Amino acid sequence: MNFTVEAWDSDYGAPTSEELDDASQNVDPSVEFAIDAWRPLLPEVDHLDDVLFIDGVRRVDATLWIDQPPDFPGFALAATYAAGAVRCNDKATIEVAEVERGLFTSAPAADIFTGVGTYEVKATKGTTSEELWLGIQQRMGDLEAVAARKAGTAELVVVDGPLSHTRDLDNAVGYVKTQKVQYLPMELASVLAELPAGYRTPLFLTTTSWSRFSWYLRLANHEGPAGGLVRCEIDANKPVADAARIATRVSATLPRFASARHKDPRAPQNLYPIGGLERELRHRLGDKELAMRALRTASRQTPSVTSLDLSS
Template sequence: MTSTAHAARMRFHVDGWDPTYGSSVENAENTIGDSTAKVIPDLELAPADWKPISPSHVPDPGAVLFVDGVRRVEARIWIEQPPAAEPAPSANRADDAQMALCASYAAGTVCCCPDRGAHLLTIESRRGLFTTATNAVDVPTTAGTYQANITFDDQEENLAVLLSAALQRRLGDLEILVAANARTALAGHGVAAGSDLLVVDGPLRGRTHLPRALGLIKSHRTAYLPPDLHAMVSALAAGERTPVFLMGTSWDRHAWYLRLPCTPGAPWAGIVRLECAADIPTPEAIALANLSQLILPRYASCEYKDARAPQNLVPVAGLERELRRRLGNPALLSRALRVAAAS
């Protein structure tokens, strides 16, 4: 890399292993989030009165905006660190290299509105270098520039996990950007201001400030509700939901479970968890829960089309395909990084 004098001071090497198989340097990448939750279940119904709630008649939103993002690690690289002092003749320079990630990520929004149907509304893509190396600089390649993102080196955290979290934060920021841009772009769609619904694929953490927003969680690793209320989730029929409850882990939000239409099978087949901001009034959260029962079943996917059906909603699946296409050819990107490393 000789584009600038500053860039020439950073030397790096590309790890030969395919990043989808982990690093050639063995690292434990297991991380488990906090599984305890503070739950307040008596917002909509008292716990003794909890029962499946059937869909109600509510007005359609002016438009539904589906937001999603994708990420892909193109390569793990090793950035040489300048020695603090002149190294001994026998010094192993590999010991002075820091692992980093070169990744591509993209986010976009699909708009479903009466006038134009489902269409791609906003999309943004980025390439980034994620590292704790303080001498890191942008990596220009023939396939684009990987912008340096230097994060604090937490010695108590696994490095691979730390860098992956930094990448996820950047992706989250990009999702917020495309969501804000989408609402600006709605101005020409004949949609009344404040009448749209925003559905974010994934938790709403860090995005609860977005108005009229829902977080859609497709997979379940933790039982947040007390056992007697948790058991009711598997009793939901298609289109039914649980009462709204307030949930707090490292952050607070309103939440409820909803079963999407699907082929009968496993007890939790078709179950999704929805989230909205904790600081909105309870009646507003209940109204969003009712709206989710009207909107989301319309977009549930089919088993013969999507292995993640019905939870992977049709607009989200289409958006994911387009976003991954926008990331570029991984083989060409890997080659571009190797050429840049050898420059």
């Protein structure tokens, strides 16, 4: 029996799913090269010197039940999330770090004032926990966009995750670490599987909710089916030739930031600046135990919030 060990720490899952959702019907892989001309491309240009990395982190501090008599109490999540920007030129500097706290629920609620800060009400679409989580994810995305705007311009703005919230930023590139969707038709799968380290694939155009050019890049050789593989995306409102030039420049720039296996549980996809920023942002979220305690204290002072107190 032959097997390989996935490079990512198992706590983070794997950078690819065992079964990918097929999205290839919305994809045009022949924008840069005809399908039969697809081949790995080596980006033989200089890397960019002024790069901004944008990322966010989130944490649920507590699950709350909001009294709404005579109905069953409403489900809510008190969450803290943060977004920030690292600029890497001669040195890597955290330029922006924004922290917000929110009370995610669809029940009628009011802001909660606690010793660690105010949890402002953020309305969500539904009451299920998935919907609340989605709400947190969206607000964090918004905050990432705020952080990116505050950080100003750069030759390249790498946004961790899809570009959905920040596609109007100049020079923005979405950086996707995990591959859950299969965009390429089956006949191109071998090009992807055999992509050498440092090479990128040709561009392909995706037209779902919005149009973007994407390409795959192998940051470094690592074990596993998606070892060292990332997908980048940029807005499609530009000529293909310009997009290809950008893709080449970005592909020449990013491998420099790829992390070493012993330093990051999601190496090499989790880039050093993003890893450093995440650590700093998690630190800025504050202590979870302290937030929990502050919420408990607030619940005793605010009659509308209880922790599973059904007697009233």
